[in-house]
Structures are given as structure tokens and as C-alpha cells.
Amino acid sequence: MSEVGTRNPACAIDRIGLKTSGVVRYNFGAAALYEESIRRNEARLTAHGALVAETGQHTGRSPKDKFVVRDAATEPHVWWDNNKAISPAQFETLLADFRAHAADKDLYVQDLVGGADAELKLPTRVITEFAWHSLFIRNLLIRPGKTELEQFVPEMTIIDLPSFRADPARHGSRTETVIAVDLTRKIVLIGGTSYAGEMKKSVFTMLNYLLPEKGVMPMHCSANEGAGGDAAIFFGLSGTGKTTLSADPSRTLIGDDEHGWGPHGIFNFEGGCYAKTIKLSAEAEPEIFATTQRFGTVLENVILDADGAPDFNDGRLTENTRCAYPLDFIPNASKTGRASHPKNIIMLTADAFGVMPPIARLTPAQAMYHFLSGYTAKVAGTEKGVTEPEATFSTCFGAPFMPRHPSEYGNLLRELIALHGADCWLVNTGWTGGAYGTGKRMPIKATRALLAAALDGSLKATEFRTDANFGFEVPVAVPGVDSAILDPRSTWADKAGYDRQAARLVGMFAVNFEKFESHVDAVVLGAAPRMQEAAE
Numbered sequence: 001m002s003e004v005g006t007r008n009p010a011c012a013i014d015r016i017g018l019k020t021s022g023v024v025r026y027n028f029g030a031a032a033l034y035e036e037s038i039r040r041n042e043a044r045l046t047a048h049g050a051l052v053a054e055t056g057q058h059t060g061r062s063p064k065d066k067f068v069v070r071d072a073a074t075e076p077h078v079w080w081d082n083n084k085a086i087s088p089a090q091f092e093t094l095l096a097d098f099r100a101h102a103a104d105k106d107l108y109v110q111d112l113v114g115g116a117d118a119e120l121k122l123p124t125r126v127i128t129e130f131a132w133h134s135l136f137i138r139n140l141l142i143r144p145g146k147t148e149l150e151q152f153v154p155e156m157t158i159i160d161l162p163s164f165r166a167d168p169a170r171h172g173s174r175t176e177t178v179i180a181v182d183l184t185r186k187i188v189l190i191g192g193t194s195y196a197g198e199m200k201k202s203v204f205t206m207l208n209y210l211l212p213e214k215g216v217m218p219m220h221c222s223a224n225e226g227a228g229g230d231a232a233i234f235f236g237l238s239g240t241g242k243t244t245l246s247a248d249p250s251r252t253l254i255g256d257d258e259h260g261w262g263p264h265g266i267f268n269f270e271g272g273c274y275a276k277t278i279k280l281s282a283e284a285e286p287e288i289f290a291t292t293q294r295f296g297t298v299l300e301n302v303i304l305d306a307d308g309a310p311d312f313n314d315g316r317l318t319e320n321t322r323c324a325y326p327l328d329f330i331p332n333a334s335k336t337g338r339a340s341h342p343k344n345i346i347m348l349t350a351d352a353f354g355v356m357p358p359i360a361r362l363t364p365a366q367a368m369y370h371f372l373s374g375y376t377a378k379v380a381g382t383e384k385g386v387t388e389p390e391a392t393f394s395t396c397f398g399a400p401f402m403p404r405h406p407s408e409y410g411n412l413l414r415e416l417i418a419l420h421g422a423d424c425w426l427v428n429t430g431w432t433g434g435a436y437g438t439g440k441r442m443p444i445k446a447t448r449a450l451l452a453a454a455l456d457g458s459l460k461a462t463e464f465r466t467d468a469n470f471g472f473e474v475p476v477a478v479p480g481v482d483s484a485i486l487d488p489r490s491t492w493a494d495k496a497g498y499d500r501q502a503a504r505l506v507g508m509f510a511v512n513f514e515k516f517e518s519h520v521d522a523v524v525l526g527a528a529p530r531m532q533e534a535a536e
């Protein structure tokens with residue numbers, strides 16, 4: 001095998017049975033991976049020095065094509081209602097076919113780490129067919145130093161071969177796309193998709209399985225820290241604002257997407273960020289915008305204009321355009337990836353029905369209810385002319401990444417909130433002044449002002465009213481924020497329309513929560529939104 005680059009002399013890729021007649025490139029840095037990506041026609045340079053790649057058919061994750069190996073070790077611990085199973089034999093066949101497929105390919109290898117806590121870290125080797133995927137994952141995970149690299153022994157291995165085609169009859173897959181997760185041997189095989197986000201979420205899935213047994217809560221959340229050392233975490237489904245709102249010039253960024261909460265506080269699983277770039281502007285999100293105008297950042301499915309500059313308003317390939325950059329591309333990012341126990345817990349939702357207030361205070365029981373519900377709303381692509389939003393409930397704000405039953409994560413979170421006395425808030429970054437189609441997206445400025453007041457403690461001291469539908473406490477007036485938006489009903493021209501929409505949403509919450517009723521106590525059940533007797 002022809003090899004280039006730095007690695008532990010005792011750890012070549014044949015440790016996972018891979019051999020190739022091509023060249024294996026270990027732990028290449030950004031410049032070398034740029035050269036490789038461009039030489040191989042995988043990617044292009046932008047006018048400002050970022051690298052831009054297109055993913056073809058798959059412009060987002062493929063949760064329906066993800067499978068977990070059901071063996072004696074995983075059988076009792078995995079939540080099989082939410083995770084599709086494949087047999088150890090099917091996985092073995094798939095792994096053998098991955099080896100055969102790789103046998104004449106050039107391969108890129110990155111030895112990286114998931115988890116900024118030295119006692120809990122997961123050394124992860126990522127072997128990719130594409131050079132740009134190698135740079136993506138190098139940007140996203142934690143990069144070991146040179147000495148560490150020379151002694152690196154992977155615990156987890158990801159093999160990512162987008163040109164592989166799975167065979168449902170042979171591999172137990174659904175389509176030609178497959179994400180196969182062996183939690184016991186800590187191997188993930190990704191085939192038939194070029195969407196880079198699959199790699200980072202594979203590490204997340206593994207940590208979500210491993211950490212609860214060590215008493216650590218894994219979370220789909222961003223995190224930042226105030227000057228006084230007060231940490232905040234922001235849960236939320238895709239597109240609700242974890243990345244946008246955690247990048248705050250007045251606070252230290254810990255991470256934008258995946259964290260653990262253990263006995264020593266919180267820690268990032270990653271060493272980089274993966275931000276949405278659709279309609280990204282220098283005005284609303286200066287720190288994130290700046291990462292797109294420099295060397296080292298990977299842009300995914302972003303369209304370039306005639307001058308080679310990214311056009312973030314162009315959603316021609318997908319609305320899910322992205323940029324991936326190391327944490328230190330954000331000026332005030334943490335160097336350690338760790339912070340104290342969070343003082344504030346924010347649950348983000350993008351309520352496209354325009355019913356929820358922009359901020360509400362949650363009791364611990366309400367926080368548990370909303371954590372298990374995991375509500376947000378999706379809006380259809382505008383080009384299709386669909387104006388009706390669709391409610392999404394994804395438990396723990398991340399069902400596709402949760403191998404275990406939600407009650408395991410829920411109970412861990414509940415204990416931690418009680419132990420550390422964290423304050424909990426629900427923040428709606430979705431629609432105001434009506435539902436999607438009538439109203440508009442909450443101004444980022446307003447969301448930031450409300451969060452600032454919650455995080456500096458001043459919001460707690462203001463006057464609150466109780467929301468008629470959801471039962472949580474909503475501030476009446478906040479300095480620097482138009483009071484009207486605090487009461488969503490007042491922003492709707494059609495009040496009866498608001499009441500109908502609110503009643504519908506409460507009904508959706510109730511139906512969704514039925515599956516958790518036998519897993520929670522009366523206190524959490526009592527935190528459910530109230531069905532109204534009648535509108536008016």
C-alpha cells in the first residue's frame with residue numbers, strides 16, 4: 001500500500017481490514033486537502049479562499065437509511081421503535097463489500113477525537129473516499145496534536161464511501177444509501193450519500209449510546225459561557241438557531257451542536273461548527289459570515305456568482321446550504337471546549353404556526369415535557385408554493401441520533417437540572433404576526449435581546465403572565481424589545497385565527513405525548529399544555 005502523511009506507526013488502515021492499490025493519505029492538513037480536492041475535481045475555490053463542494057442528490061441527512069446492528073450487547077439497550085435494526089451478518093457482508101469497493105481507491109484518513117473531556121473522549125478514525133470530506137471532518141472534530149497523533153489508537157472507525165451502492169436484498173438496507181452503525185464494535189459505514197453531515201452525526205450517535213452508562217448526559221445543543229463563567233446550553237432541532245444564537249460576541253463559544261453534561265460540567269463533542277448559510281448576512285450574523293470569506297472553511301451546496309463569491313440567497317441546490325469551520329474561526333471561541341454546569345437551559349423551537357411566545361420561563365417539569373416532546377415546525381420550500389407549516393416532534397430534540405429510550409436521557413437531564421438548579425427557558429425563533437405565509441420570522445435581534453436578558457438574570461426579575469394554552473410564564477415587558485411581540489396573539493390581525501391555531505397546536509402536542517405518558521410521573525404530565533374549553 002502506498003502511504004503518505006503522519007500516523008501512529010502501529011495503526012494503519014489494515015487494522016480494520018482495508019487494503020487498497022491506491023494511495024492512502026493520513027492526516028493531511030487544510031492546504032494539502034484543498035490541493036487534493038481541486039486536483040480530483042471534487043471541489044472549487046471561492047473568490048475569498050473557501051472550498052466549495054456539491055453533494056448531488058443528497059443535500060441533507062438520510063435518517064430513513066440509518067441502521068443499527070442488533071446483537072446481544074445492543075439488544076437490551078437500544079430503543080428499537082426508533083432505530084431500524086440490521087443483523088450482525090448483514091453488517092459483516094456490508095463491511096466486506098466496503099473493503100472490496102475501497103480496494104482500488106485512493107483514501108483519506110483523519111485521526112480525530114470526539115469529546116473535549118480527557119476522561120470521556122472517543123478517538124475516532126475517519127476514512128473517506130473524498131478529500132473534501134476529509135477536510136470537512138477535520139474541521140468538525142477535535143484535532144489531536146502531533147505527538148498525540150503519533151500515538152493515536154482509534155476506538156471508533158467511520159468508513160465513508162459515497163460511490164458505494166448498497167443492495168437492499170444483500171445488506172438489509174432500504175435503498176442504495178446506507179448508514180450502518182455497529183455500536184458494539186464502534187464502526188460506522190456510510191455509503192451512497194455525499195452529504196458530509198452524516199459523518200459528524202455518526203460520532204454523535206455513538207456518544208449518545210456510550211455516555212449515559214457513564215452517568216453523562218449527551219445533548220443535541222449548542223453552548224456558550226458569559227464573562228463570569230456562567231454557561232448556557234441551547235437545545236433545538238435543525239434550523240432552530242443553535243449555531244446562530246450561540247455565536248454571540250459578548251460570550252465565549254463552547255460549541256454549536258453536540259455536548260455532554262457530566263460531573264465536571266459541560267464539554268463539546270466537536271472542535272468545529274456546521275452552520276446553515278441560507279440567507280446568511282454579515283449584518284445579522286457577522287461572526288459566522290466572516291468564516292465563509294477565508295481559507296479553510298468548507299462550503300456545501302452553496303452557489304457562487306460570476307465572480308466566485310458565495311451567493312447565500314441562492315437556494316437552487318437546497319435550502320440546507322452549509323459551511324463547516326474549526327471553532328477557532330469564531331473570534332471568541334473556547335480553547336478547552338469545556339465549561340461549568342449550565343446556569344441556563346434554553347429550548348429553541350421555530351414555531352411556524354406563530355403561536356408560541358418569543359420567550360417563556362419553564363418549570364423543571366415543563367422543561368422535561370418540552371424536552372421529551374422536541375417540538376419545532378418545518379416549512380415547505382417556498383418554490384413549491386406550499387404555505388402550510390408542518391409540526392415536527394423529535395424527542396430529546398434529536399430522535400434520529402438517539403439509540404436509547406428517551407426516558408434514559410430525560411431522567412438524566414431532570415436529575416442534572418435539579419442538582420444544579422438551572423433555570424429553563426423556551427425560545428421561539430419561528431414566526432410572529434401570524435403563521436408562516438402571513439407573519440414573518442422572528443427578528444434575530446429580538447431573539448438576541450431576550451436571550452441576553454435571560455442569561456444576565458434580569459429577565460427573572462420582570463413581570464410575567466401565564467400563557468393560556470401552554471401554562472408557562474411569559475414576560476410582559478423587556479427593555480429594548482417591542483412588548484407587542486411578547487404576546488403573540490396581539491401580533492395576529494385575526495385573533496380567532498390565533499385561538500384556532502393555538503388549539504390545534506396544543507392538540508398536536510397531546511397526541512404526540514401519548515407514547516411518553518407511561519414513562520413519566522404525574523408532575524411532568526401536569527406540565528402538558530391545556531386544551532381550551534372553547535375559543536373566545
Ligand SMILES: Nc1ncnc2c1ncn2[C@@H]1O[C@H](COP(=O)(O)OP(=O)(O)OP(=O)(O)O)[C@@H](O)[C@H]1O
Nearest residue numbers: 238239240241242243244275276429442443444447
Ligand atoms: N430569530 C432567529 N433566531 C435564530 N435564527 C434565526 C432567526 N431568524 C432567522 N434565523 C435563521 O435560522 C437559521 C438557524 O440555523 P442554525 O444553523 O442556527 O440552526 P441549528 O439549530 O444550529 O441547526 P442544525 O442542528 O441543523 O445545525 C439560520 O439560517 C438563521 O439565520
Ligand SMILES: O=C([O-])CC(=O)C(=O)O
Nearest residue numbers: 060061197201237238257
Ligand atoms: O447533521 C446535520 O445534517 C445538521 C445538523 O446538525 C442537524 O440536522 O441536526
Ligand SMILES: [Mn+2]
Nearest residue numbers: 220237238257
Ligand atoms: Mn444539529
